[in-house]
Each structure stands twice: as structure tokens, then as C-alpha cells.
Amino acid sequence: MGVKKTKNEYVFDALNTGGLVFMMILTLYPLYYIAVASLSHSDALVGHTGLLLKPLSFNVEAYRFVFQNPNIASGYRNTMLVVLGGTFVNLLMTSLGAYVLSRKQLYWKNHMMFLIAFTMFFSGGLIPTYLLVNNTLGLGNTLTALVVPTLISTWNLIVMRTSFAAIPESLIESAKLDGAHDFTVLFRIVIPLSMPVMAVMILFYGVAHWNAWFQAMIYLRDRNLYPLQLILREILIANSTDAMMTDVSSQDKSRIGESIKYATIMVATLPILIAYPFLQKYFVKGVMIGALKE
Template sequence: MKVRKSIGETTFNVFNILFMLFMIVITLYPFVYVFMASISDSMRLLSHTGVLLKPLGFTMNAYTMVFRNPNILTGFHNTLFIVTVGTVSNLFVTCLGAYVLSRKGVPWTRPIMLIIVFTMFFSGGLIPTYLLVNNWLGLGNSLAALIIPGLVSTWNLIILRTSFQSIPESLIESARIDGAQDFTILFRIVVPLSMPVIAVMILFYSVGHWNSWFGAMIYLRDHSLFPLQLVLREILIQNSAQFLASDASSGDLEAIGESVKYATIIIATLPILLVYPFLQKYFVKGVMIGSIKG
């Protein structure tokens, strides 16, 4: 039997749909604008004002110029290295810490967790952290300075620890009876059973590394080590067309700089947009599993 909706329910549904459509439009339009601007003619784009829903004279010159520039390609390579090595390192160390803190019988787990949680609210400060990384650890002007200091996220560690605690202790005890050691239990039993949460951790860590630029700005001095986001920052803030198009005539530099900025934004954003749909299905499930103790 079909149940008729009340006027209030119908009104709410209509309002909800209209509101969501409005949010989609205002969220999607900046991406549309940037993409259309990146494939538009530079001179026409410079003189254009208002809404942009189609390219102003289709051209791929901006992308050609971006990929020809060694700074962009080097930044892309550095970012891929940071994301790959950083995410693998983050995940490995976080899994080790979460496993130890989730096992029964391990001494001092409560005081250790209190110390870990304390770091979520209080830190040593920017200057002491810089001195520690740059001077005392000797990681200044190296890509390791962007990976090692943030090797473990406290929030991710807590989520993963809670997920590991939901795995039945009897399963782990059975593995121990069969002669399995802790590393075997972790990587052959615990981690495979926690793949939704692991997928969320991969997403959190990789997006964090991909978007990060502040650490690179502080610790890196060699331009050959700059990640893509720091190169993009220089383009957006300094608006240095010469930085990207030294072979262009001076009259076209400003116009070319605008097109190249938009093309660079697309190149910097597109990889994460392509990766997210493959992990999105794990996102809600993984966070819920990691936030509720079974």
C-alpha cells in the first residue's frame, strides 16, 4: 500500500532538492570556470568579465607551456614522491602504533594514549619545530623534512586503534597458537580485516601530502625540491609570467600568465579528483568502523 506524503514532507523534500541543486551549482562552477579559462585564448580571457561557461577560443597552449616548463614537471615529480613515500610511511607507522595500543595486556597504554591525545591540543610551536627539524635533526632543505615530522597523525592513529580493537581477540589468539608473530598477525589478519579504514587513512594522508605547501615553504630552499603546490603558490601570488614563459614577447606575458595559472590549477587538482571516486565508497564505512568500538 502506497503511503501518501503529507504537505510538510513534500515541501521539505522540494526545498531539500532545490537547496542541494543550489549547492551543487555554486560548488561546481569554480571548477568549470577554471577549466574553461585554461583552454581559452589568452588575450580574449584577459579582457573577459562575468560568467564563463564555455572556452573563449579553444586552445591547449597553456597546457603545452605548463608541461614544457621544467619547474612544473620537477614540482610534479617531487609531489608524487612525497605523496607515495609519505603515505606508505605514514600508513606503516600508524598501523604499528595502532596495533600496539589496541592489544590487551600491553602495559602503559592508557598513559601513552593520554600523551598522544595531548599533542592534538598542544604543540611545541612553529619556531621550536623549525629548530628541531632544520638544525637538530638536520633535515633542512630535504624532502625528508616534509615526511618525517608528520609521520603519524594523532587523529588517524586513534581511528585506526579503535578499528583494530573491534577485531575479535579470539581470532588473534588462534593465530598465536598456530605460531604467528605480531608482524604476521598485523599484516595478514588485522590489516586485511580493516581495509575500509585503511582506505580512509590512505585518502587522508595522500590528500594531506598533495595539498601541503607550508612545510615546503619553510624548510626548502632549493627550487629543484619544490613540490607542485609550492610552485603553484609562486605562480598565483607572484603572478610571474616570466617564471613560466621566458620565451614569450613582453606584451603577451600577462595574458599567458593568466592562462597558465588556470592550467596549473587543473593539473594540480585533477589527480586527487580522479583518485577520490575509487576510495569514496570506503569513506563513510571506514570512518564509522573506526569511530565505534565493537
């Protein structure tokens, strides 16, 4: 800016930059450790303690076990089903709700808004919801149980409504004069004009489905239906890599298990980590739209 910095400002900048660099290292190192450990030989890994800077006797054996594992494959399949199907229904329902709430001359609008917003602050609780979904609706042990209870996220609905309400009313009025009814207006005019917010919604709903596990844990009993995250839970938290190594002798199991854990994390996380830098600006936009409402 052409203004000479004082000595104090140099110190301020140096400390600030240093702090941020340190935070980047703290963020990245655990991820780097996983990557390096997954490429290490299990024997070397078991004998090693402390920090890792590069793979110990490089080897990809762990990945072979992970890719051969039928649970990981079926987990991936179930997760993809829920992500694709769930996100589609989420988008449909949320756009319907957002369109309704973005219309200005609607007699019952405020009543509906209250009915919806109230659920953000008060709920029946875990057990009554479980009893409804599992017993009353009979969705227990189906993949539908992972989609139906979260058809609409109220927060996302409000974000989308804000975006729909910003579309000029004259555009919608003139389409209606030409004989279009509201469904045509929504699908032919409003949604095509709201592509940025739709992209944000696809990402928010998609990532939420990808990461979800709690509902799967309480509603699913059949292992074939388990999404990837539940399989991961068994391997990472309950520490049971045994099922993956049916052809390995028992004393080798605990040894190989170590690097399998890291390889599993890599296989489950890499798709998101690779896609993320390209999608980042949409995510950020989503948070901004949400903030505007306030």
C-alpha cells in the same frame, strides 16, 4: 510511502530540492569556470568580464606552456616521491602504534595512550618544532623534513586502533599458540583482515601529502626540491607566470599568463578530481570509523 502529501509538504520539498540544486551549482560553477577559461584564448579572456559559459575561441596553447615547464615537472616528481614514500612510512608507523594500543593486556597501555593523546591538545608550537627539525635534527632543505614531522597522525592512529581492536582476540591467541610472535600476527593476520581501514589510511595520508605546502615552504630552500603545491603558490598567489614563458616577448606575457594560471590549476587538480568519485566511498567510510570511536 502511500501517504498523501499535504500542500505544505509539497512546498517544503520544492524549497528543499531547489536549495540543494542551487548549492550544487554554487559548488560546481567555479570549477567549471576554471576548465572553460583554461581552454580559452588569452586575448579573448582578457577582454571578457563576468561569467563564462563556454570557452572563448577554443585553444590549448596554455597547456603547451604548462607541460613544457620544467618547474611543474620537477614539482610533480617531488610530490610523487613524498606521497609514495611518505604514505608508506605513515602506514607502517601507524599500524605499529595501532597494534600496540589495541592489545588489551598491556601494563603500560594507558600511560602510552595518555602520552599520545595529550599531543592532540597541547603542542610546543611552530617555532620550537621548526628549530628542532631544521637545526637540531638537521633536516632543513631535504624532502625528509616533509615526512618526519608528520610520521603519525594521532587521529588516524586512533581510527586504526579502533579497527584493530575489533578483530576477534581468539584469532590472535590461536596464532600465538602456534608460535607466531606479534610481528607475524600484525603483518600476516591483523593487517590483511583490516584492508578497508588500510585503504582509508592510504587515502587520508596520501591526500594530506599531496596538498601539503606549509612545511615545504619553511624547510626547503632549494627550488629543485619544491613540491607541486609550492610551484602552484608562485604561479597562483604570487602571480608569477613569467618563469614559464622564457621565449615570449614581455607584452605577451601578461596576456598569456592569464590562461596559463587556469591551465596550471587544471593540471594540478584533475588527477584528484578524476580519482575522487571512485574513492569516495572509502573516504566516507574513514569518517564513519572515526565517528564510531566517539
